[in-house]
Amino acid sequence: MENKYAIESNNLSIHYGSYTAVKNVSVKIQPQKITAIIGPSGCGKSTLLRALNRMNDFVPGCHVTGELFLQGQNLYGNQIDPVEVRRKIGMVFQKPNPFPKSIYENIAWGARINGFKGKMDELVEQSLRSAALWDEVKDKLQESAYALSGGQQQRLCIARTIAIQPEIILMDEPASALDPISTLRIEELMQELKKNYTIIIVTHNMQQAARASDFTAMMMIDDNRAGGVIEFDETKKIFTRPSDKRTEDYVTGRFG
Amino acid sequence: MYTNNHYPQDQDFRQALSGRYRTATIWQGLFLSALLIAIISLTALIYNVVDGAFGYVAFDYKKDPAEFTSTPLTELTQDELIIILKDNLSSGAYKKLENEKPMQKRSQAELYTLFLERLVQLDTKETWSMTNSLMNSEKIKAEVAEKYPTATLEFRSWLTPQFLVTPMSSKAEFAGVRTAVLGSLWLVGIAILFSLPIGTGAAIYLQEYAPKNWLTGIIQTNINNLAGVPSIVYGMLGLAIFVRVMEPLTSGALFGVTDSNGRTVLSAGLTMGVLVLPLIIINAQEAIKAVPDSLRQAAYGVGATRWQAVWYHVLPNALPGILTGSILALSRALGETAPLIVVGASTFISLDPQSPFSKFTALPIQIYQWTTRAQSEFHAIAAGAIVVLLVLLLTLNATAVLLRNRFQRRW
Numbered sequence: 001m002e003n004k005y006a007i008e009s010n011n012l013s014i015h016y017g018s019y020t021a022v023k024n025v026s027v028k029i030q031p032q033k034i035t036a037i038i039g040p041s042g043c044g045k046s047t048l049l050r051a052l053n054r055m056n057d058f059v060p061g062c063h064v065t066g067e068l069f070l071q072g073q074n075l076y077g078n079q080i081d082p083v084e085v086r087r088k089i090g091m092v093f094q095k096p097n098p099f100p101k102s103i104y105e106n107i108a109w110g111a112r113i114n115g116f117k118g119k120m121d122e123l124v125e126q127s128l129r130s131a132a133l134w135d136e137v138k139d140k141l142q143e144s145a146y147a148l149s150g151g152q153q154q155r156l157c158i159a160r161t162i163a164i165q166p167e168i169i170l171m172d173e174p175a176s177a178l179d180p181i182s183t184l185r186i187e188e189l190m191q192e193l194k195k196n197y198t199i200i201i202v203t204h205n206m207q208q209a210a211r212a213s214d215f216t217a218m219m220m221i222d223d224n225r226a227g228g229v230i231e232f233d234e235t236k237k238i239f240t241r242p243s244d245k246r247t248e249d250y251v252t253g254r255f256g
Numbered sequence: 257m258y259t260n261n262h263y264p265q266d267q268d269f270r271q272a273l274s275g276r277y278r279t280a281t282i283w284q285g286l287f288l289s290a291l292l293i294a295i296i297s298l299t300a301l302i303y304n305v306v307d308g309a310f311g312y313v314a315f316d317y318k319k320d321p322a323e324f325t326s327t328p329l330t331e332l333t334q335d336e337l338i339i340i341l342k343d344n345l346s347s348g349a350y351k352k353l354e355n356e357k358p359m360q361k362r363s364q365a366e367l368y369t370l371f372l373e374r375l376v377q378l379d380t381k382e383t384w385s386m387t388n389s390l391m392n393s394e395k396i397k398a399e400v401a402e403k404y405p406t407a408t409l410e411f412r413s414w415l416t417p418q419f420l421v422t423p424m425s426s427k428a429e430f431a432g433v434r435t436a437v438l439g440s441l442w443l444v445g446i447a448i449l450f451s452l453p454i455g456t457g458a459a460i461y462l463q464e465y466a467p468k469n470w471l472t473g474i475i476q477t478n479i480n481n482l483a484g485v486p487s488i489v490y491g492m493l494g495l496a497i498f499v500r501v502m503e504p505l506t507s508g509a510l511f512g513v514t515d516s517n518g519r520t521v522l523s524a525g526l527t528m529g530v531l532v533l534p535l536i537i538i539n540a541q542e543a544i545k546a547v548p549d550s551l552r553q554a555a556y557g558v559g560a561t562r563w564q565a566v567w568y569h570v571l572p573n574a575l576p577g578i579l580t581g582s583i584l585a586l587s588r589a590l591g592e593t594a595p596l597i598v599v600g601a602s603t604f605i606s607l608d609p610q611s612p613f614s615k616f617t618a619l620p621i622q623i624y625q626w627t628t629r630a631q632s633e634f635h636a637i638a639a640g641a642i643v644v645l646l647v648l649l650l651t652l653n654a655t656a657v658l659l660r661n662r663f664q665r666r667w
Binding site for chain 1: 467561
């Protein structure tokens with residue numbers, strides 16, 4: 001029962017001060033699948049995503065109620081250290097944000113601070129191979145990561161996340177700053193990665209959600225401007241015969 | 257679509273447009289004149305300083321050198337000079353000099369200076385500024401010949417290599433800035449050692465750790481206000497705290513130094529450190545703020561603690577900015593005079609500062625002291641000292657800029 005889902009939320013709500021940004025989200029994310037979160041701007045997709053690895057802890061005034069279970073452990077429990085959560089649930093951001101260091105260091109740093117004891121060179125190569133970047137950068141590992149193109153930088157960020165061997169990878173619109181070719185490469189990469197990882201991705205791009213994800217969560221704001229998941233199902237179903245009228249309007253482009 | 261067009265057309269528009277250009281030209285002119293005023297002021301300042309540091313000087317000997325030696329002045333050797341000094345100075349005065357620095361260890365130039373200073377007693381009659389000397393050369397020569405028939409007239413640079421390495425003297429001709437330069441360097445060194453780590457630490461705490469509440473708001477406002485507090489107030493603070501309360505520490509009594517009170521270079525350096533602390537904090541905060549948030553998130557995203565994100569990413573990227581801030585602070589500390597007067601810089605001291613517990617003087621103090629003297633030759637050496645101060649300032653800034661660029665290249 002416990003291990004059936006990769007991550008499971010129970011009435012998860014996210015508040016900024018007295019304002020509730022995301023309300024009562026209860027979803028069960030399947031392991032080794034890609035789950036897309038879609039919805040109009042400002043519905044709290046990114047907020048929800050960031051709540052999953054406690055990135056919101058750094059936002060002043062933000063607090064979370066409800067429960068979020070990773071392998072039977074409530075990630076918002078008292079005993080949980082957020083650093084440990086982020087170690088298990090990695091994150092790739094909207095804008096590629098490699099460290100201003102060498103390509104090698106970008107991957108080695110995260111491993112080193114987490115106490116990696118294996119062979120660093122191997123880890124770097126393995127991670128870069130997994131992120132489909134090795135062939136492009138193997139001869140310039142000591143060069144600055146900033147010299148890479150945007151798409152390469154984003155794949156480096158994915159490699160950096162893989163290197164710490166998380167259980168879940170969160171991606172916050174990872175392709176929104178990239179051109180269509182780089183976007184496609186990221187999507188192909190996601191299909192590779194889901195063999196080993198559970199991926200949760202926020203996207204604005206309806207086609208991307210439709211072609212790249214297995215499950216889709218549709219978010220929408222209510223009258224109090226609080227976002228919530230109004231429908232969560234297999235992607236195929238969401239895009240062909242959604243049960244909620246609002247979802248249908250949104251995915252067919254009649255709204256939002 | 258628009259039934260009424262409220263915009264001016266053709267001729268009217270062009271007229272209005274030329275009016276807009278006119279306004280722009282007037283403002284542009286004002287900005288240009290502001291720049292010109294700044295440039296003129298700077299040029300005038302530099303001219304004024306240089307003007308004083310060079311020029312004609314008319315001097316005389318109170319006693320004829322021939323009274324002391326038959327050798328021509330330019331051929332006197334070290335040993336001869338020692339003998340002359342020993343024979344002609346009172347034994348007390350000679351002993352005092354011997355105590356300051358043994359005669360045998362003094363160079364020929366130093367001994368010759370002593371000879372001129374103590375025995376033949378060089379006596380400066382009058383000095384002229386550089387411009388005056390160049391423009392009215394003939395007139396000055398005639399004037400000197402008439403007023404001081406025995407005097408020698410010489411075009412002299414008051415700023416000489418000798419000037420840099422000679423300690424203070426009561427005669428302007430033999431005075432130098434050595435003690436003052438060393439004092440200033442000690443001061444700035446202590447100030448930066450004290451304020452850079454503390455200031456950067458405070459900035460990191462305020463930027464990265466402190467919760468944003470009313471208390472940190474008050475602290476922030478006060479730091480900003482402290483940066484504008486007149487320096488004399490810091491002098492009073494330094495006098496009360498470092499010189500008086502912490503005297504056992506700042507005088508070195510705790511470390512076995514006995515012949516000193518709290519008015520040491522350490523007290524003054526710490527006072528300067530406190531003075532520049534708000535500047536360093538504010539600049540470091542700005543530098544830390546400028547590090548993009550995406551970098552912190554990247555670090556947190558791979559499981560870094562807050563400290564690891566700060567230490568490995570925020571700080572290295574903020575370092576060039578922090579150094580730039582320190583450069584500005586350093587310049588401020590180097591030029592400050594008022595707090596040093598209060599803390600008790602010595603106005604006449606010829607011994608180099610040897611340790612943090614030494615008495616000291618600093619360049620601005622020396623300059624201030626010389627400009628208040630009545631004799632015009634002191635004004636000339638004050639101008640020389642100002643040049644030294646400016647060059648020192650530029651050198652320190654250049655060093656810091658180079659340092660900063662090196663850090664920048666390493667990202």
